[in-house]
Amino acid sequence: MTARAFSAGHVVALVERATRPVPLLWPLGSAVAVNPLWDLRSQPFPTALAHARRTLGIAGLPSADVLADAFESGRVTVADLEAALEDHDRGRLAAIAPDALRSLEQGSVVATVLERHEQLVDASLATAVDREVAKYCAAYVGGLVTGPAAGATGFFASWRSAVEADPAGRRLGVDALLDSVDGGPEAVIATVLARLGLDEPGAVDELTGQSTRLPGWAAHAKWRSRWAAPDHAGPALGLVDYLAVRLVYDLAALVQLGHRPGRGSCCDHVRLAAPGPVPVPSPRVVGGQTGRRLAELDPDVAGMVWLTAYEGHYRDGLLAALERPAARAPARAPLAQVVCCIDARSEGLRRHLEALGDYETFGFAGFFGVPARVWPFAGSGPVDLLPVLLHPSVELTEQPADDAVGVARLAGLRQLAAVGSAVTSTREGTIAPYLLAEAGGLGLGPLTVLRTVAPARFDRLRRRVVQRFAPPVDVHPVLDGPGAPDDTEQALFVETALRTMGLTDGFAPVVVLCGHGSTTENNPYGSALDCGACGAARGGTSARVAAAMCNRAEVRKLLAARGIVVPVETVFVAAEHDTATDTVTLFPPAGMAPVNRDRLARIGRDLARAGAEVAEERAATLPGTGRRPRGRSVAEQLVARSTDWAQVQPEWGLARCAGLVIGPRRLTVGVDLERRVFLHSYEPDTDPDGSALEAILTGPMVVAQWISAAYYHSAVDPDVLGAGDKVAHNVVAGIGVYQGAGGDLRLGLPRQAVFDGSSLYHEPMRLLVLVAAPRARVDAVVARNPVVAELADGEWVHLAVRDADRTWLRQPGGGWRPWTRRRDSEDPPATTQCAADARDHGEENARG
Amino acid sequence: MDERWGLTPMVKVEVVVSGEDAEVVADLFATAGAVGFTAVANVSGVGHGGAHQGRLAFNDKNALALLMVVLPPDGVDGLLDGLRSLLSERPGVLFVSDAFVSRPEYFR
Known part of the structure; x- marks a missing residue:
């Protein structure tokens, strides 16, 4: 029996609906950390997890072993569990939707017709289909299948x-089907769905099942269809095309x-x-009344209670630490103001720099508010230097400060590229690699x-x-040539950045954008x-683009007209913090006054000193980095790690990231946040x-949530949502990696x-998000921005507010309750005052 | 051809969706054979879900977008199938109205 065929437009919409559980996968060159369940966020977090369990097969929660170990070590206490149980009892946890819970209790996953049919017959053609589809995907993105039918793409x-x-x-049996599934990919999908006798809900399930068989390839196709720029280079493997290919293979296998397709087909009743249930630690681990209360819960609910307790322990420690009086007031007349990215790794650099006494620091998203596509000098193509939530609105080029040196550099790079290209093409030949080894082995071997x-x-x-x-x-950067943004636009970028971070007066002689x-x-x-x-x-x-804009007289004039007066003597200087080595490179503008050159020399020394202290901190956490192995300093060890082609852990990146604080630095200054907290400057009074x-909660908070979620899911579901072991990675056409020789692209972060x-x-x-602002203001932003409401009210993030010296926690669905300090959070293990800094730099503090 | 004005009847479809869904709506327009359309990013207003902010400083994806297309009447059915299906699960509104154009060849 054949059902009514869907129209092409209907197919496009069905594909969109069916692929919402599919994660997103950016190419390796711009491997953005992404919340893999982003398109499920209209559902509360626990419901989305339930959905993802049925479609992606994930657990979604920390394993029982991780939680039991946390309990044994005191990372989760009975008090934390009791508090989480109370939250559950009082309806303060986002609940799993009843229909999602029922689906879980029924115990079935969303499966394709072929998967269900194979339960009835002794066959494994679905695996063979996956193998063939993956083979063609890899060949296509690698440019090996490039012969489309005439006129088709x-x-x-x-x-x-x-x-x-x-x-x-x-x-x-695909060849026998090709004549009967004619037309473009939408028409082919419609034909196959009709031949399978599927109505609309059945079609959505079938397409979901198809797209989650190889979630990595589907995630790449989804990125290409929905997020890639229309002019993105390379073969465009789109979702509709991908699913059309899959369905033809499946139909052939079913034949x-x-x-027998259609209503009442042989496999209709089959469920996979x-x-x-999500495993949680045995109630015996906890024991007592608390253990008995946990045992009474549905396992999925108990899992959420455990996660809430685990999170609550960190939250209480952080909030308790922030309630203490600051160990150090921000410098009042600083030598420099240093604006770092909100990235949690910047926190260490800021903390140690502030401890030197003459510095005030700020946090702002590292594109500094300029959504630019930049053509780097001597680069291979344009780079979009902005969050992926934004489209580039300006296009910039770079030019060398010295034309003659620039020409020499270009010529040299061309020569080196030619040599590299010759070696690469020789290496990829059939016989040539042997000749290369013979001829070049003596030289290349020692290297x-x-x-x-x-x-x-x-x-x-x-x-x-x-x-x-x-x-x-x-x-x-070229800021005054053809194609560059005009003065008004540049002033608007700068004004937005300065106002958003609350830096509108009191400018220091030097402002470093790092x-x-x-x-x-x-x-x-x-x-x-x-x-x-x-x-x-x-x-x-x-940083260079933003600093150059800030230094332009035309921009400053426009800023002054808008109420932001930057003193003539203030100079903006770009910098870059290398987070693998904790070294900071300054990019001073040309023609700086001698007095500022002297200041910058001191700033450079202080940044080096602060970086060295961060390096000491980090080295203690990096596997294999001892205090002084073989007499090498920590700095030397970190440089060696960053240049070692066999090193799988050059740095920890944003592992252990946990929070985002949106507020003035005085809220956090002097507290060691252990490089775990994103810091976005915000002055509620201005x-x-x-x-x-609103700009912060809809932009940087979303980016921080993506990063946090990417680490979360790579940690709790490494087999499905993690990228696997780096040692066995094989790169596929620059868009992703295989674990081993082939198959699906890996998602998320490496193990x-x-x-x-x-x-x-x-x-x-x-992610714990703490905002220093009146609750009513936060409520207003939440109310007019669905994306913030989904994240906050669906408990994808935990939103807290510091309002008039009290801290409030947002309830699922809205409303606030006061946070109260618990007795056992007096000495939070994860977040401590900068005792060492205060001791080491007490004299400087007194002077500052 | 409209007798009074010498114009050709067409159908105008307007959709307001989240910026994230603008790409799929554009795909639907293309699938319906549209040779062009108009998109207005970052629109604001009040709807079923309450007020929606317009332009967001650091996010183009989560503000609302208005997309408009004009098609010959015979190309609309499939598009409406798709839009109805999409809007059964995604926030947004759809308006369909008669339109008259002076240069029909621009829309085929």
Whole structure:
């Protein structure tokens, strides 16, 4: 029996609805950390987890072992569990929707017709289909299948032209079907869904099942269809094309297996078992009355109570630490104001710099409010330096400060690229690699040994060679040429940034805009360690663009007319913090006054000192970095890590990130937040209409939630939503990695980003967002921005407010309750006062 | 052809959706054979779910977008199938109205 065929438009909408559980996967060059369940966020977090269990097969919660260990170590206490149980009893936890709970109790997953039919027959053609689909996806994105039918484009057309000659396709019976499934991919999907006899709900389930068989490829296709720029280079593997190919294979397999389609078909009643209940620690682990109360709960609810207790312990510790009087007031007449990215890794640098006494620091998203597409000088193409939530609204170029050196650098880079290209193409040939090994082995062999045993020395040698052929040159953005944003637009970018972070007066002589990036070697996930606010790129260029705008007289004149008067003597200086080595590079503007050059020299020394102290802190947490192995300093060890091509953990990135504080620095100054908290500056007194807060909650908070969720899910579901072991990664056409030789693309972050050996290093928690603002203002922002309401009221984040010296916690669905300090949070283990800093720098503080 | 004005009847479809859904609506327009459409990003207003803010400083995806397309009447059925299906689960509104154009060849 054949059902009514859906129209092409209907198919497009069905695909969109069906693929909402599918995560998103950005290419490796811009490996943005993303909440894999982002498109399920209209449901409360626990309901979305239930949905994802039925579609992606994830657990969604920390494992019973992790939670039991946390209880044993005191990371979760009986008091934390009692508080979470009370929250549950009083309806203060987002609940799992009843129908989602029923679906879980029925224990079935969303499955394709082929998967259900295979339960009745002894066959495993679904696995063979996956293998074939993955093969063609990889070939297509790698440019190996490029012969679409005349006039047609896209993955489906390319596959169709190639599969006719493919013996594997013939074995599955695809060739016999091709004539009967004619037309474009939408028409083909409609035809197959009709032949399977599926109505609208059945079609959505079928397409969901298809898209979650290989969630990595589907996630790439979803990114390409929904998030990639229309002019993004490379083969466009779109969702509709991808699902059309899958469905043809499945239909062929079902025909082979004698499936009778239509209402009352043989496999209609078949259900595939869902993963069992989320495991939680045995009630015996806790014991007593608390254990008995936990035992009475549905396992899924108990899992949420455990997670809430785990999160509550950290929350209470952080909030208690922030209630103490600040150990140090921000400097009043600082030598410099340093604006760092909100990235949690900046917190350490800010803390140690402030401890030196003459510095005031701020946090702002590392693109500094300029949504730019930049063509770097001597780069290979444009780079979008902005959060992926934004479209670039300006396009900029860079030019060298010295034309002659710039020309020499370009010529040198071309020569080096030609040599590299020759070696690469020789290596990829059939016979040539042997000749290359014979001819070049004597020279390349020792270099390879040096690179392995002394990576820092090799890196220095390589830099010297590159500098010999391609001399380095200072570059600056072109802000007054054709195509550059006009003065008014530049002033608007600067004004928005300054007002949002609350820096509108009291400018220091030097204002440093400090982006960040991470130097790593042989690391497909290197961009994941760079700046998320810069689209997973290094942040130095964004800092240079913003600083150059701030220094333009035309911009300052317009700013003054808008009430922001930047003193003539104030100079903005760009910088970049390398988070792998904790070194900071300054990019001084040309023509700086001598007095500012002297100031900048001191700032450079202080940044180096602060960075060295951060490095000491970080080194204590990095596997294999001892105090002074073989006499090497911590700084030398970190440089060696960052240049080691065999190093799988160059830094911890944002592992253990836990919170976001939106407020003035005086709220957090002097507290060691252990580089776990994103810090966004905000002055509630200068934002009466809440527009700055709205910008922060709809932009940076969303980005921070994505990062937090990416780490969370990579930690709790590493097999499905994590990228697996780096040691066995194979890069696929620059868009993702395989674990091993083929199959599906891996999602999320590598195992080494969240695990320390076999132990979990990241603490999986939902992001705690603390806002210093009146509750009514936060309520107003939530009310007019659905995305904020979904995140806050669905408990994708925990929203807290510091309002008139009291802290309030937002309830699911709205409303606030006061947070009260518990007795056992007197000495929070995770967040401590900067005792050492205060001791070490007491004299400077007194002077500052 | 409209007798009074010498214009050709068409159908205008207007959709207000979340910026995140603008791409799929554009896909639906393309699938319906539209050769062009108009999109207005960051629109504000009050709807079923309350007030919606317009332009957001640091987020183009989660403000509302208004998309408009004009099509010959015979191209509208599939588009409406798709939009109805999409809006059965996603927030948004759909308006369909008669329109008259002076250069019909621009819309085919």
